[in-house]
Amino acid sequence: MENLNLRHLHYFWMIARSGSIVRAAESLKLSPQTxxxxxxxxxxxxxxxxxxxxxxxxxxxxxxxxxFSYAEEIFRSVQALDDLLQQPPEDRPLRVSVGIAASIHKLIAYHLTAPALALPRQVHLRCQTGETGELLRRLGQRELDILLTDRQPDFKDAGQFRTTRLASSSISLFAxxxxSARLIPGFPASLDREPFLTTSLNAPYINDLMNWFAAQQIRINVVAEVDDSALIKVFGREGIxxxxAPTVIREEVCRQYEVNCIGAIAQVRETLYAITRGRSAANEAVAALLTARPELDDSIEKTDQ
Known part of the structure; x- marks a missing residue:
C-alpha cells in the first residue's frame, strides 16, 4: 500500500474508461498536461x-x-460504499453473517434465521454451513457474527463466547x-432390523437416539449414512x-417429503443454541436471532405418545 497511490490509480482508471487523456482531464477538471x-x-x-x-x-x-481489472473492482466498491454512505444510517441495510452447523435440519435453520429477515429494516443475510468447530473458529476471527448450532462450545472456548439457548424439540421418526403402515403398528418394537437412514455428522441427538434404540432392544439396520439432513429426507421419500427429524417440524417434513410420522420419542431431544462473541449484540439482526423461539420448543408432555 505504501507504493500504490490510489489517486494516480483513479486517474489511470478514468483515462482507460474514456480512452483519452483529454476527455478524462475534462471529467477530472485537470489539464491534460497534469x-x-x-x-x-x-x-x-x-x-x-x-x-x-x-x-x-x-x-x-x-x-x-x-x-484496469483490479482498478474496476476497487472503484466499483468505492462507488457502492459512497452510495451507502449517502443513505441515512437508519436506512442502510444491516449485514449479518450467520454460521449454521451442518447437523441442524435445513427447515429448522430457516426458522432460526427468519427473525432477522422479518425486521422492518432491510437485512443482507449471509449463511454459511459447516462443522461447528470450524465455524466457531471463524466466529472467533470475526468472519461470522453469530453461530447457530446443536451443541455448546467446549470448556476451553466457553469463556470466549456467549451461548444462548434458543429451543429444544423431541425427535420423531418418519417414513x-x-x-410407515408397516412400522406404526407395534411401534417401537416394529423398528427392529428395519432400514434406517442416519446422519454421518456428529449430531448430539444421534447418540441419544442410538441409546434409546438399545434400551428398546431394537437392532439397527443402517442402510445409508448421509452428511446432509435434506438429502436424508429425499432418500426417505424414495422409500430407502x-x-x-425434530418433532416441531413434523408437519412440514410430512408435507414437503410426502412421508408419515411413525412416532415421537420424548426421551430424545435436539437442543439449539446461538453463539456470539460478546455479551451484547450491537447488530439489530443478531439481536433478533438471539430471541428464544417458543414455536420451535415443544415440551415432553406435548410430544409424548
Whole structure:
C-alpha cells in the first residue's frame, strides 16, 4: 500500500474508461498536461507501461488490462460504499453473517434465521454451513457474527463466547406411507432390523437416539449414512428407509417429503443454541436471532405418545 497511490490509480482508471487523456482531464477538471504527468508517475512506480499509442489512440497494454481489472473492482466498491454512505444510517441495510452447523435440519435453520429477515429494516443475510468447530473458529476471527448450532462450545472456548439457548424439540421418526403402515403398528418394537437412514455428522441427538434404540432392544439396520439432513429426507421419500427429524417440524417434513410420522420419542431431544462473541449484540439482526423461539420448543408432555 505504501507504493500504490490510489489517486494516480483513479486517474489511470478514468483515462482507460474514456480512452483519452483529454476527455478524462475534462471529467477530472485537470489539464491534460497534469494528467499525463500523473500517469507517467504511476507507470514509473509500477515499472511497466499501462498504455501504448496506436494510430494516435491509447490502448491498454497487457499489463494495463490486468491493472484496469483490479482498478474496476476497487472503484466499483468505492462507488457502492459512497452510495451507502449517502443513505441515512437508519436506512442502510444491516449485514449479518450467520454460521449454521451442518447437523441442524435445513427447515429448522430457516426458522432460526427468519427473525432477522422479518425486521422492518432491510437485512443482507449471509449463511454459511459447516462443522461447528470450524465455524466457531471463524466466529472467533470475526468472519461470522453469530453461530447457530446443536451443541455448546467446549470448556476451553466457553469463556470466549456467549451461548444462548434458543429451543429444544423431541425427535420423531418418519417414513413413506407404505413403510410407515408397516412400522406404526407395534411401534417401537416394529423398528427392529428395519432400514434406517442416519446422519454421518456428529449430531448430539444421534447418540441419544442410538441409546434409546438399545434400551428398546431394537437392532439397527443402517442402510445409508448421509452428511446432509435434506438429502436424508429425499432418500426417505424414495422409500430407502425411515429417518429422524425434530418433532416441531413434523408437519412440514410430512408435507414437503410426502412421508408419515411413525412416532415421537420424548426421551430424545435436539437442543439449539446461538453463539456470539460478546455479551451484547450491537447488530439489530443478531439481536433478533438471539430471541428464544417458543414455536420451535415443544415440551415432553406435548410430544409424548
Amino acid at each position: 494528467l499525463s504527468g500523473q500517469l507517467a508517475t504511476l507507470e514509473a512506480s509500477m515499472g511497466n507501461a499501462l498504455f501504448q499509442r496506436r494510430n494516435r489512440a491509447l490502448q491498454l497494454t497487457s499489463f494495463g488490462q490486468t491493472v 413413506t406411507p407404505a413403510l 428407509g425411515y429417518f429422524a
